[in-house]
Each structure stands twice: as structure tokens, then as C-alpha cells.
Amino acid sequence: MQDTTTTREDAAEPPSDVRTTDPAAAPLDGAPDTSADAGEERDAWPAVWRGFRGRCPNCGSGPLLRSYLKVRDHCPVCRQELHHNRADDGPAYLTILIVGHIMAPALHIVFVTWRPEPLILITIFSIGCIGLSLYLLPRLKGAIVGFQWARRMYGF
Ligand SMILES: [Zn+2]
Numbered sequence: 001m002q003d004t005t006t007t008r009e010d011a012a013e014p015p016s017d018v019r020t021t022d023p024a025a026a027p028l029d030g031a032p033d034t035s036a037d038a039g040e041e042r043d044a045w046p047a048v049w050r051g052f053r054g055r056c057p058n059c060g061s062g063p064l065l066r067s068y069l070k071v072r073d074h075c076p077v078c079r080q081e082l083h084h085n086r087a088d089d090g091p092a093y094l095t096i097l098i099v100g101h102i103m104a105p106a107l108h109i110v111f112v113t114w115r116p117e118p119l120i121l122i123t124i125f126s127i128g129c130i131g132l133s134l135y136l137l138p139r140l141k142g143a144i145v146g147f148q149w150a151r152r153m154y155g156f
Pocket residue numbers: 056057058059060061062075076077078079080
């Protein structure tokens with residue numbers, strides 16, 4: 001059996017080879033050399049807000065995500081590389097934090113004030129929790145990627 005028709009393009013692409021002129025300035029531990037773009041200061045809050053809106057943190061107009069939660073490899077408008085930004089568990093953590101702090105007091109207030117039927121209560125709050133979580137998750141992921149971009153963290 002031969003497998004010569006493979007068209008996979010997601011094989012590890014070698015990183016763009018940016019060489020410093022001074023070999024002594026090269027990182028010793030094999031970390032990616034970010035000295036080439038380490039010049040200008042990046043404002044964190046505009047980048048976080050652009051990411052929250054699902055936009056590229058650099059230009060604010062290109063889309064940041066290519067599906068519900070997948071970060072694009074690069075911005076289609078300004079060509080900013082985005083593939084090395086990894087939010088990991090951060091968006092899920094923030095989503096749980098926010099949804100919990102909104103819905104738990106609301107559950108208490110609704111229960112104490114109106115004493116609705118348990119089935120009605122659980123139906124409304126289940127849909128509310130799921131809907132709010134699905135709304136917030138990609139936005140918070142964008143916000144975290146925007147923050148990472150502004151701080152040049154390139155993932156964890
Ligand atoms: Zn862009």
C-alpha cells in the first residue's frame with residue numbers, strides 16, 4: 001500500500017527564519033526569537049476589546065476566529081500572525097466565573113421573590129446559563145488572545 005496522494009498541509013511548517021545579525025544576541029534556550037517585532041508598545045485594552053468583538057487585535061477589522069473557537073493562523077486583512085496564541089482554559093474559566101456570578105444571585109432573587117414552579121425555574125435558568133456561556137466563550141477567548149498579542153506572550 002502506498003500513500004503518495006496525501007495532500008495534508010497542516011504538517012508542521014518551519015517558522016519564518018528571522019535571523020539576527022549578531023549571533024551573540026540569539027536566544028540560548030531555543031525560545032522563539034521575538035526581537036524582530038519587539039519594538040513598539042502595544043496597548044492592551046484596545047486589543048482586548050477588538051478580540052472580544054471577534055476582530056484581529058492588530059488591525060481591528062479582520063476576523064479573529066475561523067469557526068466557533070478556532071483562532072485563525074493569520075489575519076486575512078493585515079497578515080498578523082495569530083497561530084501561536086493559545087488561550088487554553090482561560091476563556092472557560094472566565095465564562096464560568098462570569099456566568100456563575102450573574103446567574104446564582106439571579107436564581108436567588110427570582111426564587112425568593114416569585115417562588116416559581118421548580119420545572120419552570122430550572123428550564124429558564126438552564127437555557128439562560130447555556131445561552132450566556134455560548135455567547136461569552138468565543139468573545140472571552142478573543143479577549144484573551146488580544147491580551148496575549150498585546151503583551152507578546154505567544155501562548156503559555
Ligand atoms: Zn488584522
